[in-house]
Amino acid sequence: MNKSINGATLRKMFSSAFSLVEENKQTIDALNVFPVPDGDTGTNMSLTLKSAVAEMTACENNSIEAICVSFNRGALKGARGNSGVITSQIIKGICSTLMSCENEIMVKDFAKAIQAGSEKAYKAVTVPKEGTILTIIKAMAEKSKSLARAKSFEDFFAGVIEYGEEVLQQTPDMLPVLKKAGVVDAGGRGLVYIFSGFYKALTGEMTEVKFVDNVEKDVTSEEFHVNFNSLADIKYAYCTEFFIINIYEKTTDADINMLRSRLMEIGDCVLCIGDLQLIKVHVHTNEPNRALGYALQLGELNGVKIENMLEQNRKIRKEQEKEKPKKFGMIAVAAGEGLNNVFKDLDVDYVISGGQTMNPSANDIATAADSVNATNIFVFPNNKNIIMSAHQANDITDKNIIVIPTKSIPEGISAALAFDANCSAEENEQNMLELISNVHTGLVTYAVRTTNVDGIDVKVGDIMGLDEKSIVTTGADVGDTTVDLVSKIITEDSSNLTLFYGDGVTEEDTTILQAKLEERFPDVDISIVFGGQPVYYYIVSVE
Numbered sequence: 001m002n003k004s005i006n007g008a009t010l011r012k013m014f015s016s017a018f019s020l021v022e023e024n025k026q027t028i029d030a031l032n033v034f035p036v037p038d039g040d041t042g043t044n045m046s047l048t049l050k051s052a053v054a055e056m057t058a059c060e061n062n063s064i065e066a067i068c069v070s071f072n073r074g075a076l077k078g079a080r081g082n083s084g085v086i087t088s089q090i091i092k093g094i095c096s097t098l099m100s101c102e103n104e105i106m107v108k109d110f111a112k113a114i115q116a117g118s119e120k121a122y123k124a125v126t127v128p129k130e131g132t133i134l135t136i137i138k139a140m141a142e143k144s145k146s147l148a149r150a151k152s153f154e155d156f157f158a159g160v161i162e163y164g165e166e167v168l169q170q171t172p173d174m175l176p177v178l179k180k181a182g183v184v185d186a187g188g189r190g191l192v193y194i195f196s197g198f199y200k201a202l203t204g205e206m207t208e209v210k211f212v213d214n215v216e217k218d219v220t221s222e223e224f225h226v227n228f229n230s231l232a233d234i235k236y237a238y239c240t241e242f243f244i245i246n247i248y249e250k251t252t253d254a255d256i257n258m259l260r261s262r263l264m265e266i267g268d269c270v271l272c273i274g275d276l277q278l279i280k281v282h283v284h285t286n287e288p289n290r291a292l293g294y295a296l297q298l299g300e301l302n303g304v305k306i307e308n309m310l311e312q313n314r315k316i317r318k319e320q321e322k323e324k325p326k327k328f329g330m331i332a333v334a335a336g337e338g339l340n341n342v343f344k345d346l347d348v349d350y351v352i353s354g355g356q357t358m359n360p361s362a363n364d365i366a367t368a369a370d371s372v373n374a375t376n377i378f379v380f381p382n383n384k385n386i387i388m389s390a391h392q393a394n395d396i397t398d399k400n401i402i403v404i405p406t407k408s409i410p411e412g413i414s415a416a417l418a419f420d421a422n423c424s425a426e427e428n429e430q431n432m433l434e435l436i437s438n439v440h441t442g443l444v445t446y447a448v449r450t451t452n453v454d455g456i457d458v459k460v461g462d463i464m465g466l467d468e469k470s471i472v473t474t475g476a477d478v479g480d481t482t483v484d485l486v487s488k489i490i491t492e493d494s495s496n497l498t499l500f501y502g503d504g505v506t507e508e509d510t511t512i513l514q515a516k517l518e519e520r521f522p523d524v525d526i527s528i529v530f531g532g533q534p535v536y537y538y539i540v541s542v543e
Contacts, residue, residue, distance in 0.1 A: 017197030051078020131174030133187030329374030410541030442540030500531030
């Protein structure tokens, strides 16, 4: 029975939580109420935790603080979709509390951490909705207070999980849409899996983390990325790499572990892997002589490479000074060759590949912002499930990210059209928000599950027409369903309609559809554009 937790155990608990969510992500995805073909909750939670565990795996230090810092940082960078962002905020609250525990974590400490996780999650959502993952973490936090004096962590987590499951089963009564679909909340189910992963690690049932494909990759990989644009980011000046060969007979595995510990005392980004035949070493340090000296006690050196990262920084800054950053830049999220070209034609600097089935992470958005040579970056998420990740990217980059909450491709295009380089950031933001409010979006796709949504029966394989809020029509034919959808979202004031046709839809079919719509709506200017987007046969823009 575990009465306390040290850093090594905490590492196992975090890894086990990811593993259990990864194993069950399809189960979580299947709970999504809307029958559109997307990855969504389970996938996004799994990818968020995968990033957190990857960052933690790269951390060789087993102190509670180091593990919490790395796990939290990885979750922040990898957060995808609303479920992923909320999960990252729960992790942030938990880790920020636990990291103050020096050598061991007691049950009462973890109880406080769960409460902090609940508070962080609620603050992250502008309008919290009960019956979701927020309700489950709040319930677990409340239960943890009464269990704070539990005799062991096993008893503590068993009680927290049992109560979390009990409340999860009540979520259909809290959200009518869940009751209609006959499912519990997907995010809440994912959260119960996370805590069950903690419990399994403590009871010895932990399953192996299956994703580890980047733990021992080459030291030039992103694990050891340094932001050469920021001199302050370079705490240790010398990137030092070498191999240890012809290892002495007296050397043991314990000596390799000791070398790793010594390197961590004089630097960071430590990689020390291998065996008694060959050892590979990488470290960022201000004392490469000491790193080499430690290594010489184990064997001979080969392939020594020492790079001055400060000098690299100076060269990069000189190059950047030749091209001063512009005041504004724009980033959009889109999937499909045609849509990418549309945004580029509107002077959008960077198009992140993503959308309904592949939500980019906060780190993806921050990385894109860093690559744009501008001080202020307007970001068009173009999907309601990406907006929170876009906001979270501000915590990762030094750029000033201004998120325009576009929920669709047509809104993103309208926002880009509203941009005026001569206006201030505030004026541009206001103009963009005003223009996207006049855009109506329709989507045509297919159903992946049989359900009833807002009184409309949907069967697997049905063609569905959706507006910004719900399913408005279904049918067996793509063209007929599209015409019916347009008739429901178009108004007397509408003057322009654009059909973006997706991957698998021909221009010939779209031209025929255009003619039908022109005959039906003679006063509306109708145009067709190749989008090449997955999932949706047509994206319809009405203005």
